[in-house]
Amino acid sequence: MSERNTGGRNPMPVRDPISRRSDFEEVALGYDEETAIAEAKRCLGCKNRPCAKGCPVGVPIPEFLALVAEGKFGEAYEKIVSASSLPAVSGRVCPQETQCEGKCTLGIRGEAVAIGRLERFVADRAARPKPKPVGKKGRVAIVGSGPAGLACAGELTARGYEAVIFEALHVAGGVLVYGIPNFRLPKEVVRREIDALTSRGVKIVTNAVVGQSMTVGELLDKFDAVFLGTGAGLPRFMGIEGENASGVFSANEYLTRTNLMRAYEKDSETPVYRAEKVIVVGGGNVAMDAARCAVRLGAASVTVLYRRSEEELPARKEEVEHAKEEGVRFRFLTLPVRILEEEGKVTGIRCVGMTLGEEDESGRRRPVVKEGSEFTLPADAVIMALGTSPNPLVERTTEGLEVKPRGEIVADEWGRTSLPRVYAGGDAVTGSATVILAMGAGKRAAIAIDEDLSKES
Ligand code: FAD
Ligand code: SF4
Numbered sequence: 353m354s355e356r357n358t359g360g361r362n363p364m365p366v367r368d369p370i371s372r373r374s375d376f377e378e379v380a381l382g383y384d385e386e387t388a389i390a391e392a393k394r395c396l397g398c399k400n401r402p403c404a405k406g407c408p409v410g411v412p413i414p415e416f417l418a419l420v421a422e423g424k425f426g427e428a429y430e431k432i433v434s435a436s437s438l439p440a441v442s443g444r445v446c447p448q449e450t451q452c453e454g455k456c457t458l459g460i461r462g463e464a465v466a467i468g469r470l471e472r473f474v475a476d477r478a479a480r481p482k483p484k485p486v487g488k489k490g491r492v493a494i495v496g497s498g499p500a501g502l503a504c505a506g507e508l509t510a511r512g513y514e515a516v517i518f519e520a521l522h523v524a525g526g527v528l529v530y531g532i533p534n535f536r537l538p539k540e541v542v543r544r545e546i547d548a549l550t551s552r553g554v555k556i557v558t559n560a561v562v563g564q565s566m567t568v569g570e571l572l573d574k575f576d577a578v579f580l581g582t583g584a585g586l587p588r589f590m591g592i593e594g595e596n597a598s599g600v601f602s603a604n605e606y607l608t609r610t611n612l613m614r615a616y617e618k619d620s621e622t623p624v625y626r627a628e629k630v631i632v633v634g635g636g637n638v639a640m641d642a643a644r645c646a647v648r649l650g651a652a653s654v655t656v657l658y659r660r661s662e663e664e665l666p667a668r669k670e671e672v673e674h675a676k677e678e679g680v681r682f683r684f685l686t687l688p689v690r691i692l693e694e695e696g697k698v699t700g701i702r703c704v705g706m707t708l709g710e711e712d713e714s715g716r717r718r719p720v721v722k723e724g725s726e727f728t729l730p731a732d733a734v735i736m737a738l739g740t741s742p743n744p745l746v747e748r749t750t751e752g753l754e755v756k757p758r759g760e761i762v763a764d765e766w767g768r769t770s771l772p773r774v775y776a777g778g779d780a781v782t783g784s785a786t787v788i789l790a791m792g793a794g795k796r797a798a799i800a801i802d803e804d805l806s807k808e809s
Contacts, residue, residue, distance in 0.1 A: 361463040362391045369677040373647055376534040379674055380444070385423075388473045392420035395465050398457050403467060406455035408792030409442075409503070411435045413452055413467055420470055429478035432471060437506030438499060438545045438791060441528060443472030444537050445637075446788045447668050480544070486553045487512035490805050493575040494518070495562045495746065498526020499787045500778025501581035502549060503794030504801075509553040511802045516575070518560040523612070526583055527779075528787070530612040531604070533641050535648070536671070539611075563745035568753070568774060577773045577801045580761060581794055584740040584779035590633070594691025595736075599625065599698035603634070603642040603737035610645045627733030630654045631701050633688055634737030635664070638784075640671040642735045643680045654679070655729065657686045659706050659719045683729075687721065691734055700730045740784045750774075758783065767797030768804075775801055 365381045372379050383391065395417040403413040412431050419428035432439045448454070448468040456464035489512040494501045497519040505515035523529055525542045550556065562568060562582075571578050587602030589595050609624045630646040632639050635658035646654045656675070658665060661684050665672055676682070685706040692700040705725030708717035742759040754762040754770035760783050767775035777793030779785055 361394065361466045362387045364466070364469050366674070369674075369679075372535065373678050374650075376648060378538050379535050380670075382476060383469055383473045388420055388470055389423060391466050392417045392470055394458065395421065396457055402455040402457060403452040403465070406452045407435075408451070408788045409436045409795055411439075411452075411471070416474065417465065417467070417470060420474060425474055425477055426479065428474045432474060433548075436791065437503045437549060437795075438528075438787075439471050440475035440541045440545050441499070441537065442788050442791065443468050443470075443475055444541070445528075445532060445668075447786060449669060451788065475545075476541075480548055480551060482551070484509070484551070484553045486514045486555075489513050489802075490576040491516070491574070492577045492579060492801055493571040494579045494581060495568070495571075496520075496526060496581035496583055496778075496780070497524035497546075497556060497558075498581055498583050498778060498790060499528065500583070500780070500790040500794040501526070501579065502546065502554075503791035504579045504581060504775075504777065504798045505554040505794075506549050506552065507795045507798035508801065509549075511798065513802070514553070514555070516555045516557065518562050518566075518571075519556060519558045520561040521612075522558050524556045524558060526581075530608045531638070531641070533607065533611050533645055535644065536641065561745070563749040568746060568750040568771075572773055576805055577775060579767070579794070579797050579801070580746060580769070580774065580776040580780055581778045581790070582743060582746055582780045583790075584742045584760075584784045586741045586743050586759070587736065588738045588740060589736055590688065590738060592688060592690055594693050594698070597691055597693035597698045598696050599627065599731075599733045600691060601625070601733070601735050603632070603638045603735050604740065606642055606735050607638070607645065610649070624649060625733060626650060627731075628652045629731045630733045630735065631688075631729060631731040632656045632735045632737055634658065634739075635660070636666045636737065636739070637668060637671055638739075639735075639737035640667045640675050640680075642737050644671075644675050644678055646733070646735070647678050647680060651733075653681065655681045655683055657683050657688060657701075657703065657729075659685065659687045660717070661685060661708060664716060685719070687719070688734075689726070692728065698731055698734055700728050701734055702726060702728050740779075742780045742783070746780075765796065766800035767793060768800060773804075 416428045416431040453464035491514045494517045508515040587604045630651040632643045690702040705722040706719040709720040761776040763776045767777045775797040778790035
């Protein structure tokens with residue numbers, strides 16, 4: 353009898369919705385050894401490796417799955433980290449359904465191999481690497497310690513360079529620590545991954561705002577190249593009436609207060625605004641995170657407003673399901689037009705209903721306002737999760753650095769910018785995107801830096 357189960361994927365245990373609604377502990381619990389081996393054995397070992405082609409950092413997926421199937425977890429970890437700097441992170445937050453798992457042969461007729469869950473399993477149980485001496489091929493300064501900067505630094509140290517990250521905040525990790533909540537990505541998991549990188553030789557300097565305490569030009573005097581992985585931390589608003597009222601937040605501010613400053617703790621020095629009726633505007637992962645934080649902060653009702661239909665929701669499917677299980681409500685085809693306030697405080701939100709019209713250039717149906725469909729929802733807090741733009745600080749202090757009208761740095765596929773020896777990647781170039789795309793960009797820039805510096809020497 354064959355040992356391979358090509359039927360449905362093995363489920364991953366999650367905490368029950370009632371108990372998890374009131375704390376910030378992790379929701380998904382991960383596979384045990386037996387389930388991981390059973391899941392890895394579902395892999396067909398396809399010769400053309402479609403799953404690996406769907407991975408922006410090129411993780412050798414069939415090879416690491418084969419090692420898991422044989423119970424060789426340590427070797428599987430080495431395979432993964434030969435390509436990816438943050439496997440415990442990407443195993444948890446990558447949109448696998450549209451990347452590696454979206455390309456899996458088993459997914460054509462049934463369910464794809466749970467590649468992300470297996471990556472997480474392998475990374476969580478791996479022994480940490482032994483410290484390595486700092487490379488001597490050259491010195492590279494990296495601005496920003498999000499996934500782009502970390503991946504760039506990891507690849508550069510692997511190639512024999514000294515990589516020094518300059519981070520504006522007091523803690524490294526970018527959105528992984530200040531945006532994505534603990535219940536989805538525990539902060540100790542991020543810390544462990546960063547520790548693994550520092551033991552491989554990456555150096556991190558925190559509380560260092562490039563553009564303020566030093567400029568890119570000054571970094572170029574001391575380093576052979578500079579990589580800009582400064583992300584897209586500037587929130588966007590709708591520009592509607594009432595957005596300045598007390599009780600209206602950007603999701604960035606709300607999540608930073610909650611995650612980084614631990615505002616949910618009783619003795620926190622920066623308590624978060626407590627609200628009963630919370631409205632979240634937007635449909636991405638950021639909106640889901642804000643809504644699920646509001647539930648945990650004790651709101652009696654939390655409603656997400658999204659101008660398209662459920663089918664078009666950009667958030668990961670699993671996050672939408674978890675949000676629903678935790679009591680978050682959704683109003684699709686709904687567009688806010690005004691925030692209502694009394695004595696400067698939010699009291700509600702005026703909305704219109706939408707229908708979906710013709711497809712736009714990206715193939716998505718355009719939302720169109722339905723005539724005579726205005727209605728009001730009561731609210732004492734409104735959280736805007738509408739996307740973000742890059743912060744202009746670095747651009748303003750770096751002469752000759754070309755940017756697009758919305759502030760994204762202009763860079764080619766390999767991260768080369770308009771300035772010699774200056775590279776960029778991640779959200780700072782693409783606008784808000786995903787962890788794995790940022791990691792892919794950081795890694796490609798490291799390859800380009802190595803190539804360019806090797807030609808010069
Ligand atoms: P960032 O992670 O933003 O890191 C940039 C870093 O640069 C920051 O630490 C910042 O402090 C630092 N910096 C900025 N300016 C300076 C300066 N002048 N000097 C020094 N340092 C500076 N993606 C997914 O794939 N899956 C998800 O589930 C997911 N959920 C998300 C949830 C939230 C709430 C948010 C906000 C984003 C989410 N994303 C998700 C998107 C993903 O986190 C980002 O695409 C990714 O973090 C971008 O990485 P980055 O390194 O380019 O930038
Ligand atoms: Fe295994 Fe799916 Fe990749 Fe084929 S596509 S090698 S089945 S993970």
